[in-house]
Amino acid sequence: MKLKTYFVDLVSERVGGETLACSDDFFAEMENLLKPGRSIFIDHKYTERGKWMDGWESRRSYGRANGREFDWCIIKLGINGVIRGFDIDTNYFRGNAPQTVSVEACVSNEHPNADTVWQIVLAESKVDAHSQNIFEITNPQTWTHVRLNMFPDGGIARFRVYGEADVNWDNxxxxxxxxxxxxxxxxxxxxxxxxxxxxxxxxxxxxxxxxxxxxxxxxxxxxxxxxxxxxxxxxxxxxxxxxxxxxxxxxxxxxxxxxxxxxxxxxxxxxxxxxxxxxxxxxxxxxxxxxxxxxxxxxxxxxxxxxxxxxxxxxxxxxxxxxxxxxxxx
Known part of the structure; x- marks a missing residue:
């Protein structure tokens, strides 16, 4: 199924999607995840922290021994709705892509916190470097936030959450x-x-x-x-x-x-x-x-x-x- 053809991107910054928090974005900011289009690469462009990358990139965690088993990013959906699929794009992350990813979701009227109950909508799955990794989802529930997890660390260029709006007509x-x-x-x-x-x-x-x-x-x-x-x-x-x-x-x-x-x-x-x-x-x-x-x-x-x-x-x-x-x- 072509997700982009039949569904809308619920986390697009154009419809109000917002990155709220992440475990680490030392090399490249989490906000890049929701930018329009696919990422770009500029050869020889560096920042004081390292190579400039158009995506979300964490520092090397060195696994559980360093206290960070994986990296995560919490995102507010711009449109509350039913999730039908993900596009987890590692474009230009060739030697620094994560090994696997998972996605959790929740329903919350406020920013998620330590007491938030997250439910797995995409179990830990392998991703390829420098690729659009497409996952179809069959969960029928409506969600307000998602948490993108990458194991153990690395970089993801863009994140799309395709689905259908669930409108509260009482508003x-x-x-x-x-x-x-x-x-x-x-x-x-x-x-x-x-x-x-x-x-x-x-x-x-x-x-x-x-x-x-x-x-x-x-x-x-x-x-x-x-x-x-x-x-x-x-x-x-x-x-x-x-x-x-x-x-x-x-x-x-x-x-x-x-x-x-x-x-x-x-x-x-x-x-x-x-x-x-x-x-x-x-x-x-x-x-x-x-x-x-x-x-x-x-x-x-x-x-x-x-x-x-x-x-x-x-x-x-x-x-x-x-x-x-x-x-x-x-």
């Missing part, structure tokens, strides 16, 4: 408009026609895009298009307010867009999606460069109608920074 008041297309609320970008320049999930990330790479951008088409993206909403609901943001897209924003929706019990979309009974929510409408577009009166779907999925079509191609679909849960 919303009755009648509140909810961004049903927000990754933080459990939405998922399921399928796109093209994501040559950037990832499909950028479209539903929190905040405004920081640059042109922080959006969804397709390559240039040589036909009328459109390109499209299908998003599973966080919950079945109405569509009462839509924001389409072309922030940073100045010479490559789409000329027009259309938003459609449907109700489906399945997330199994493929190229045949064009044959589905998509209903128009906003008809084909003009867009402008580097602008946050607000649509309320343009919505043709009744407030009493409910959708589980939306399809954003852009004509003929281009880049959209963010999509917000605000409505009420059914």
């Amino acid at each position: 919303f008041v009755e009648g509140e408009l909810i961004d049903l297309a927000s990754i933080k609320n459990g939405a998922k970008a399921l399928l796109v026609s093209d994501m040559f320049f950037s990832d499909k999930n950028n479209l539903i990330m929190p905040g405004r895009g920081k640059d042109m790479g922080d959006g969804w951008e397709t390559k240039r088409r040589r036909d009328p298009g459109p390109d499209w993206s299908i998003v599973k909403l966080a919950a079945q609901g109405s569509v009462e307010k839509v924001i389409v943001d072309t922030c940073h897209f100045k010479g490559n924003y789409p000329d027009t867009f259309k938003l459609e929706g449907l109700c489906s019990d399945s997330d199994d979309f493929d190229a045949s999606n064009a044959k589905l009974a998509w209903q128009t929510i906003i008809p084909q409408t003009k867009l402008h460069a580097h602008r946050e577009h607000l649509f309320i009166n343009e919505i043709t779907a009744a407030k009493t109608q409910h959708f589980t999925h939306v399809k954003l079509s852009i004509y003929p191609d281009g880049g959209i920074s963010r999509l917000r679909v605000l409505g009420k849960r059914k």
Whole structure:
């Protein structure tokens, strides 16, 4: 299973993931674990402590005799949820990767402490140096924090926790408009026609895009298009307010867009999606460069109608920074 295709990274710093504490990060800081992208290597770059590494690297522990049997890092999930898999990436850690790793998890409303009860979700497992080590998980519980352990010491470049959001709907008041297309609320970008320049999930990330790479951008088409993206909403609901943001897209924003929706019990979309009974929510409408577009009166779907999925079509191609679909849960 392709974890990145079907699930979201629950510990990404972009969704609020945070490294809280570690046993040791003498050579390279624990915060590097959650950085976007894979790590880089800069030859001949050193710090006063040793070789600069783009990851989390502890000093040599010399095992149990030195009082540190293994190293650990506690991480707060940015999105509480069910864990489906891990990517423990030792990229460029060739002679200093750990021998094995394990992952524990807990549920806590505060920072974990000495009294926290941790449960094993990944038993101690071998990892390869300079590799993406993928582990699938079948535990159905919801978690708030994880603890990454490496034996006996060493370096890990990046850590991804792929899973599904478990949203506490009690945190919303009755009648509140909810961004049903927000990754933080459990939405998922399921399928796109093209994501040559950037990832499909950028479209539903929190905040405004920081640059042109922080959006969804397709390559240039040589036909009328459109390109499209299908998003599973966080919950079945109405569509009462839509924001389409072309922030940073100045010479490559789409000329027009259309938003459609449907109700489906399945997330199994493929190229045949064009044959589905998509209903128009906003008809084909003009867009402008580097602008946050607000649509309320343009919505043709009744407030009493409910959708589980939306399809954003852009004509003929281009880049959209963010999509917000605000409505009420059914």
